[in-house]
């Protein structure tokens with residue numbers, strides 16, 4: 484529910500509305516509009532049935548929002564959100580590109596990858612230090628050592644860092660070294676982790692769960708946004724009956740999320756397809772669909788990668804892709820080709 488205050492509502496009126504909401508065991512969030520203030524009610528609104536909110540002084544009206552998420556909703560926040568990370572905008576006109584190996588394997592491997600990432604013009608270096616592997620016998624990541632290598636690569640190249648956090652204990656070290664914290668698909672509904680990562684003070688990229696609906700994904704974002712508005716969504720493919728690809732990349736989610744939410748959305752065609760040959764066409768399609776950027780796996784030598792080599796681009800393929808992405812994005816801007824239909 485959102486409560487729309489009258490333009491002439493006083494501070495006392497807003498304080499009283501907030502008090503009524505909070506005494507019903509709910510949370511109130513005040514939003515300042517250009518003309519009016521809006522109070523968002525977070526929690527089970529059925530707790531307010533016995534309260535005549537509309538009758539309180541200064542209240543214009545109250546609107547029930549059928550969607551269970553609010554902070555992530557475009558209804559609540561009509562303007563598209565731009566998140567700035569060390570001077571790089573995510574959600575602005577330029578696509579934000581995150582590239583790098585699946586996992587940080589060694590200093591040599593990561594530095595070689597970082598040089599390639601930089602050469603292609605991406606702004607972010609990715610690489611897992613904590614790897615959520617399906618098998619406990621697979622390479623699990625270099626952990627804090629991997630974080631230090633990522634930070635060293637940032638020093639050398641100026642690239643910003645994004646890396647995954649998989650546990651509550653991992654939040655502090657990852658937040659110390661990384662510019663953006665990534666919540667992986669397998670943890671999208673790890674609500675304890677979501678609540679804690681919201682308190683880390685850095686932007687968070689939330690990947691869509693393997694079998695999550697868009698509604699569940701936006702509700703997951705809501706958990707983080709309770710403490711931190713800087714959330715970036717990432718579509719990385721979902722499980723369907725198709726087995727040729729690793730996942731089915733749901734590009735329609737870009738259009739749906741742009742309508743439903745103000746948050747920026749990145750597309751990961753690497754995990755979305757599992758096949759390096761499919762990354763370029765899906766990357767072009769994602770940009771054409773209105774995605775705010777891409778996350779892609781690259782490796783100096785994919786055949787030797789400790790994880791996800793078959794979906795990692797070589798230097799040549801990555802540079803070729805980036806050349807195309809830059810041309811496509813420039814063309815769309817120059818021709819005013821905005822694929823996003825919000826209303």
Ligand code: PEP
Nearest residue numbers: 611667668669690719754
């Ligand atoms: C990753 O980006 O390294 C990763 C593990 O992706 P996902 O969580 O989408 O499977």
Ligand code: MN
Nearest residue numbers: 585780790791
């Ligand atoms: Mn991977």
